[in-house]
Amino acid sequence: MPTQSTATLLPPESDGPRIRLITLVNLRWLALLGQSITVVVAYLTLSLDLHLVLCAAAIAAGAGANIVLSRGQPANARLSDRAAFGFLLFDVLQLSAILFLTGGLNNPFAVLFMAPVTISATVLSLRATVLLAATAIAMISLLGGYHLALRTLDGAVLELPELFLVGFWVAVLVGTLFQSGFAWRLTRDTEQLSRALLATQTALAREQKLQDLGGVVAAAAHELNTPLATIKLVSAELVDDLADQPELREDAELIRSQADRCRDILRSMGRAGKSDRHMRVAPVEAVLREAAAPHDDRGIEIVYDMTGEPGSPDRPPQVQRLPEVIHGLRNLIQNAVDFAEERVWIDIRWSGQSLMVRVTDDGRGYPPEVLPRLGDPFLRSRKRPGSEGMGLGLFIAKTLLERTGARVTFGNAAAPGGRRRRTHGGAQASVVWPLASIAAPESGALGENTPFLP
Template sequence: MSTQTTGSLLPPETGAPQVRLGTLVNLRWLAILGQSVTVLTGSLLLDLQFELGLCAMVIGAAAVANLMTEAMRPANTRLSDRAAFGFLLFDLIQLSALLFLTGGLHNPFAMLFLAPVTISATALSLRSTLTLGAIGAALITLLGGYYLPLRLSDGRLLELSQLQLVGFWLAILISMIFLAGFAYRLTLETERTSNALLATQTALAREQKLHDLGGVIAATAHELGTPLATIKLVSSELAEELSERPDLLEDVLLIRSQADRCRDILRSMGRAGKTDHHMRTALFETLVREAAEPHIGRGIIVTCDWAAADGSDERMPSLQRRPEVIHGLRNLIQNAVDFAQSQIWIDGRWSADEIMVRIIDDGPGYPPEMLHRLGDPFVRSRRRNGYEGMGLGLFIAKTLLERTGATLSFANGRKPGQRRPSVRSGAIAEVVWPRASLAVPKIGGLGENTPLFP
């Protein structure tokens, strides 16, 4: 079951546009403001000697580009990966031009090269980020040797020693790689988790709707049973009395047959349960079999075993029929069926303190290097036996079951390097609940049914 939990999230560039134009425009205005204040402070207060006019032109070019962008597109426009890359590339080149006029790599504000690359890592594709980073590294390297010198008021050059210059260059490159890598990875993990949580909420909402719908149908069938029986009884009596009136007898028989049809329809629809205790609770075995039912008959033998733990005579408990439990167990069973070769085993155990479900298959098992990450959303994709699994299924199962108080653990039936045994050699998923969190207290009877229509 090597790929049972594996999967991959599509990179940002393959999905919807990630970057809002207004965000980049506002960041550029902030950069323009900072550049203007810094240039004016250096010229007027610190009396540094540099090409103030050319610097004003470079800053003005960025301002004009921003104004044109705002005039051409609304601020809420979502930029494609290529358009956002071009936007950030312009900022990188504009910053390089400004640094060229103010001392190049000797200018401490060269650290601002980190900004466009880090922004790219949080919003653009990996390819765009790597390209922008490579361009930034090339530009910062060129600025180490090609620039207009920055002079103090007495004419002295404001320059770093050769050793300091190389150290500053290395610091910028290392910081660029580290920050961009961290930002990209953090953004990717956040997006993966958000997508997985959305899928979990969708699955739970669907299961809850089915649960509620089954209860309404069952209650309707229960409440309509008496009037339908009355209709059938009266129609039968009328049929006997109208035996000599064939014209009316035919209509009465039609009424009786339609009443039977309504009864059969409601009976089939009401099998999902009722809104009383029958609907809200079920025996441990019944609940697990309900979760496994969609995957029985898929060509895999499903063997169930039920017993009290430690050989005690504790009776099988009744559990709350919660959608989270049914859907979570169903995902685990589906995962086992998908990767089993011919058979899976579902073991149910209970004691005075705990309730446990263990799902085992005879497949290849979990990849040992992934055991510590099982249950995380979208583990990196691996393919085996022609099947590419996705970590979303186990993430949903783990999330839903843990909401009910369960603890999940995963293992393999076969140790690394061990010769494969004949049975129960694949993946093992074990779910354990404290009995108090799921079991229904022992009470006398099921209580009264609540009428649907008072």
């Protein structure tokens, strides 16, 4: 079975529209409502001498822009990166105008600069977010020195002491950078994890489809054996009966040869048995050899070693042929073969309570600095030219195997001696199952095969 690069399982990263217009419009309406309430309350209850007409004009500009956008496009329209950037840039400038009219950084609502930059960090590209953050920082800095003073009705100027003003400027600046940086990192990590999980589900569905297809082909081969045998028998009798009719005899021989060909094709396509216990369980070595089969001809020797613990059964256990197990083990073996120099060892150990599979290669091993992060998606260390990296493959393997009850760990093997005769240790992946979660259920006879066709 040919392998499929884990990179092809990944959905492409979208550079298209990511946020709905209605979402930003509603957020702007909420901001405008807050600004209106603040201005009215400050004027009526705090006796502040505000430039009401200019403040109303700034708020009206935001409302007008919302109305134009809402009428110009469907509410469920999604904005491109550039359009969303322009939308949020307008919000930064509109907020700057309001703060300019109401005391600049002396106005505690200057912290609202964090909002549009944080929104940008969650939905826009890094470049757009950096540009918006730079604009916000520039406006924050300008408002510290250029603004209309905030006065009471009796003419008193309300302003912070210089030290507090500088401290507030630094606080708003750091808060904006921290909030946007944190939001950007968290959003990207979440997107990467979502894409990796989608790739895992795609891999599992593909493995399940292949397994189901194998069962169908095996069942078809089983059911077609009888009619093909009948065709062969009858054609053989015709060949004998038509000894004195060469032209008809050639036709009968052709029918017999084609029946043999059909039998050979079906035998090569199918596996022994069909949708019965033979398709659901197998010895652990058979499952591992099936997982490693796509990598047998890649020039790397794969060595199997099976040993039971003292007091355990002499024969390796029968395990369930789950798609998660086969694909997970295949990814671990592929990673080992990718980085091995000459050979890969697959060690199988079992006891009465557990089953362990350990895959070790004779390559350089994992860099110590990435060991704690192995199993996370999109790790790009230990990469060879032409390789897509090992992060997604190991993530898929770990996720699928843990779904079957296994515990997966990664490390570097100590330089062994004796029969392996390696000069240094390589990368090592260990998978340990409680035997109850992976072993085939005890049963008696296999049961009667159900016909493939009614």
